[in-house]
Amino acid sequence: MSKHLGVWAYSESSELLFELIGKGRELASKLQTQLTAIVLGHNVTEHAKELIGYGAHKVIVVDDPQLKEFHVETYLSALIPLSKQHKPELFLIGSTKRGKELAARLAARLSLGCVPDCLELEVDEQGRLLARRIVYGGNAIVTQVFRTEPQIVTVPRGKFEKPNYTEESKGEVVNITDIQIETPKTEVVEVKPVSMAETRIEEAEVVVGGGRGLEKKEDSKILEELAAILGGQVGYTRPLAEDRKWFTEWVGLSGHTIKPKLYIACGISGVIQHVAGIRDSNTIVAINKDPEAPIFEMADYIVIGDLYEIVPALSAALKKVLGVGKD
């Protein structure tokens, strides 16, 4: 296994890639090796230079017109020969849906292991990488070690800090030109963007969560008002998004994982799939009519009461102390 050297980081999302570079640098220094960022795309030289500023020791670039848009098959056809030739010991891939598929298929082609959605990555005294992830719907955390290299892990957005950008950082940009990009077997015929909140919910310092206790979609206004006063955002549970079709995104195991400074769960019972997505919040306030709601087990502050009464009152109380709105 000793032939494998270096830590690699890749994500098609540049914000997530910055975070991977930050974590990758830390792991590389513990493993006494270097961090290489991988850039796939077309006309991406400027982006490559930017990554040096965020802390990459080296950037490997595959610049090809066929890589202009992300397609898992073309990107895979670039990553496979790169991984075979340069043999990294550890490869961090951003845990978007695209990234997870990419990682699984890369691992399959190279007959490797892959640990997806790592919430912790650590090098132990023996120099082994310990990869931790949530399993059993949030009931447990599993610690895994690899027997193959490159060790492929995927890392979700917002798990690790984005490093500071420094203009003076030095690093090497290597252009790889001898890779044959494959023609994909699946064809993307249409892409419809879904409207995204202006700031991503992962970045919000305060998140107000809404669950089944909300009776009508319009009532989410109550939560939005509270979020606005606290300069935060509103997130919902999967049943509101999927069963009632009120929203397109949700907070929870299969949706967004968040760790705000403050999470206010309103009318949320606290099924483990949801809890898995909010577990790392610094402080959790739970408001629920049902005194037996499991969310209370997870809460720092417990309010047994109707969200329709408590939330507007909380907004009014906070308005009074904070002044209307907060930047």
Add this chain to the structure above:
Amino acid sequence: MVRILVCVKQAIDVSQLKVDSATRRLILADAPKKISDFDKNAVEEAVHIKEKLGGEVFTVTVSPEDAKTTLREALAMGADKAYIISDPIFENSDTLATSYTLAEAVKKIGTFDIIFCGEASIDSFSAQIGPRLAERLGVPVITYARKVSLEGDAVTVERGLEDCSETVKAKMPVLITVTKEINEPRTPSYMAIMNAFKKEVVIWKAADLNITSEKVGETGSAVRVLDVLAPKVEREKIVIKGETAMEVAEKLAKALIQEGIITR
């Protein structure tokens, strides 16, 4: 006539899982099992297509033999035949090893136009088996499907990603992983449940697929589990009480500000 195979996992029913709070170990021994949620959506989609276009739906699982009971549900929903791949040597397999076993089973069962999987399983939630199986079988894969339509020898799939929805086309054979949004799995009728008992359940051991122990189980896995522990929950659990909603709200606001959680 469409030939469809659905890969299902008999998963731990995570909503009923108990934890030994002293040791933080999970009590897995008598934890109830069921078809993983998204796999039920996969069965529903397959049966729906069969009802529309005609054809056959088979299901396969790599599981202990007790999966027979669980798989009856897929048969009751309308699948025609079930395969259980079961052998003690499969224990502690990771996704690399399990996808190998599954691929060998699929090759022996036959050829298919579509292979459906759930987007992930409810217990391990790795979302790896579908893409890995497709790679092993050398067929295109479309993940996170919300809508599937067939025309001639091609499928058109709408997939839900974080920032967009993508419409993707591919020629069959193809492997598709489905999300919960794709459909509402049916509740089988009493008759359908009774009929399911007449349907064939084939059980194969590792030897039936010429699988030897070095490619599966712990030896055949690339990832090894060191431990599985319930996360530590250290929450304050301070109950805020009051006569009126306003009083509760004011107390809560004051506490959050005093603790520096909300800053003025």
